[in-house]
Amino acid sequence: MGNAPKERRTAKERTVDRVYAEVREQILAGTWGPESRLTEEMLAERYNVSRTPVRAALHKLASDGFIEMIPRAGAVVRARTLAEAIEIYDVRSLLESEAAGLAARRRSEEEVATLYKIADEMEAIAEKSGQVPALSQLNQELHHLILRASRNRTLEESALRLIDIGFVINTYTNFRRTDMARTLADHRALIQAIEAQDEIWASSVMRAHIATTRNALKSTMRP
Amino acid sequence: MGNAPKERRTAKERTVDRVYAEVREQILAGTWGPESRLTEEMLAERYNVSRTPVRAALHKLASDGFIEMIPRAGAVVRARTLAEAIEIYDVRSLLESEAAGLAARRRSEEEVATLYKIADEMEAIAEKSGQVPALSQLNQELHHLILRASRNRTLEESALRLIDIGFVINTYTNFRRTDMARTLADHRALIQAIEAQDEIWASSVMRAHIATTRNALKSTMRP
DNA sequence: CGAAGGGCATTTGGATCCAATAAAGAAAAG
DNA sequence: CTTTTCTTTATTGGATCCAAATGCCCTTCG
Structure with missing residues (x-):
């Protein structure tokens, strides 16, 4: 077991994780309050990535309860009563x-x-x-x-x-x-x-x- | 409010949901036991869809704790001790x-x-x-x-x-x-x-x- | 004969393109 | 002037293409 994996820490962060983290940060910071609409294209442009990783990040955010995906309409920050x-x-x-x-x-x-x-x-x-x-x-x-x-x-x-x-x-x-x-x-x-x-x-x-x-x-x- | 949404039940099921449900079913039924490798391509072929919805389904399954995504290797059914x-x-x-x-x-x-x-x-x-x-x-x-x-x-x-x-x-x-x-x-x-x-x-x-x-x-x- | 290094195959991650759909707005008819 | 229907537009869902990375196998050298 003497192999040195040469700093796997530096394994370039996946962009989907970066987008997830950033959007989550913004929601927690209140930048995007409840009912804010988050469109894939807007986020893709803002973070200079394609829509693919944005989509994955949004789905994960939805599964974690931060946003709500309206079937073919868009994603909104989830408002809690x-x-x-x-x-x-x-x-x-x-x-x-x-x-x-x-x-x-x-x-x-x-x-x-x-x-x-x-x-x-x-x-x-x-x-x-x-x-x-x-x-x-x-x-x-x-x-x-x-x-x-x-x-x-x-x-x-x-x-x-x-x-x-x-x-x-x-x-x-x-x-x-x-x-x-x-x-x-x-x-x-x-x-x-x-x-x-x-x-x-x-x-x-x-x-x-x-x-x-x-x-x-x-x-x-x-x- | 007198609009009749004309049976929105028939809103054609998204393929990502179908794939998620089917794979989940197979795991619960034990068809794919612990340590089974699930590759995107294999599932895509099996269900006659592209890799995109399969990927989304796998990520959801991972977030729900059914499988584990090994960064650039594949997805395996999660074994519980x-x-x-x-x-x-x-x-x-x-x-x-x-x-x-x-x-x-x-x-x-x-x-x-x-x-x-x-x-x-x-x-x-x-x-x-x-x-x-x-x-x-x-x-x-x-x-x-x-x-x-x-x-x-x-x-x-x-x-x-x-x-x-x-x-x-x-x-x-x-x-x-x-x-x-x-x-x-x-x-x-x-x-x-x-x-x-x-x-x-x-x-x-x-x-x-x-x-x-x-x-x-x-x-x-x-x- | 063994070990190390490089190349190849497998597989996921990201980008782009196309299709489908739902909402909004405009136009026409009552 | 209002209501209804058709068209347009905005936005997601799915398919395909390309890039990057990881592990394995084969070759070569000691």
């Missing part, structure tokens, strides 16, 4: 609280250290600039890491799917100054529970944490 | 027991009647012929209907995804004669609980039902 958003958070609560419990049992020392590092960074940013994109990014990393630590890839993938589409909804609602203190406190308790390998504590805090976030939606979303 | 299979059942247990509880609260009378009808049919078939494909089909319908009755589409979709790939694993393991009686009894209790709108009963039976199925895997799968 308040009811749908709440549903998503309910299921997340179920999956992520289970993951938190498993993570408490199975986490490594290194993972605990990384979790603390992320929490520290979030607190530093919240105190200084309060930059929402940076906070959102770190928050996502924290949740991902806990899912990873559960050592259950099926659970991880199921929850990730929901977290991603959830971020379309909540990026700018969850990080209001009033909710921030609570979020940071939740994170700290969560990490302590995982460090202490207390499954019930960890899953309970996660359940409460997500329920709080879910509740914040009710005041910010109208439909 | 015992550990993965158990993971899938663990998450299913979580999601479907929640769904059963919600279904108990929200089910309509009509849904209860349909559930009983399915259970009756399964018992009849089990007693007479014991046809595995028919039983599997009905079993799947029963689970789908309960998910539907939960009135939570996010929960429904998350669970469905897992049920589908689960069926790649278990179609021929879950319906051995020894386990059949237990399965049928579980179903009947489940429906009674849902009819009685007893959430705790319903979710408990579902949890036990899936755990039993999960356990059967251990004796039939080897890795």
Whole structure:
């Protein structure tokens, strides 16, 4: 097994993946809000590629729940109603609280250290600039890491799917100054529970944490 | 709103959907077992279509967890290890027991009647012929209907995804004669609980039902 | 006889071309 | 002036063509 694959990292990124990532980024950033029409030709021109990879990227985005493909009409960014958003958070609560419990049992020392590092960074940013994109990014990393630590890839993938589409909804609602203190406190308790390998504590805090976030939606979303 | 859309049901099925459905069918039926190589050209020839819709179908199958796309090599039917299979059942247990509880609260009378009808049919078939494909089909319908009755589409979709790939694993393991009686009894209790709108009963039976199925895997799968 | 290197075949990824369809707009009739 | 129908246009779906990459086999050299 002594073959050196000569940096397969450099394996030129497929353009379909690039387009997928870019469009996804734009949707998450809110550049293209709900109901925005995304035509294959427009995107192809914008990214200087042919329609083929754009089509593949759009289908993947649709399968991941970010957009909706109208049979022979076009693709629109999927609008979520308040009811749908709440549903998503309910299921997340179920999956992520289970993951938190498993993570408490199975986490490594290194993972605990990384979790603390992320929490520290979030607190530093919240105190200084309060930059929402940076906070959102770190928050996502924290949740991902806990899912990873559960050592259950099926659970991880199921929850990730929901977290991603959830971020379309909540990026700018969850990080209001009033909710921030609570979020940071939740994170700290969560990490302590995982460090202490207390499954019930960890899953309970996660359940409460997500329920709080879910509740914040009710005041910010109208439909 | 008086426009009659003139039977849009007849809107000629897209070939990509047809190919997706057919290949999926073959995988579920076991015609193409784990590790089978599926090349675009082979499928294109077999279904008399070009490679374009085949490619789209394969990507969708990959995103749904049925196959694995090796970057520039080909697509192979995904093999599940015992550990993965158990993971899938663990998450299913979580999601479907929640769904059963919600279904108990929200089910309509009509849904209860349909559930009983399915259970009756399964018992009849089990007693007479014991046809595995028919039983599997009905079993799947029963689970789908309960998910539907939960009135939570996010929960429904998350669970469905897992049920589908689960069926790649278990179609021929879950319906051995020894386990059949237990399965049928579980179903009947489940429906009674849902009819009685007893959430705790319903979710408990579902949890036990899936755990039993999960356990059967251990004796039939080897890795 | 063994190992290494290069060429060839297989297979996917991307571009372009053509067909089908649905919506919108224009024109004609009542 | 309104309504209906026909035509045009915008946009996706499918087919074909070309490029790139990967793995395998054969050849050649040590």
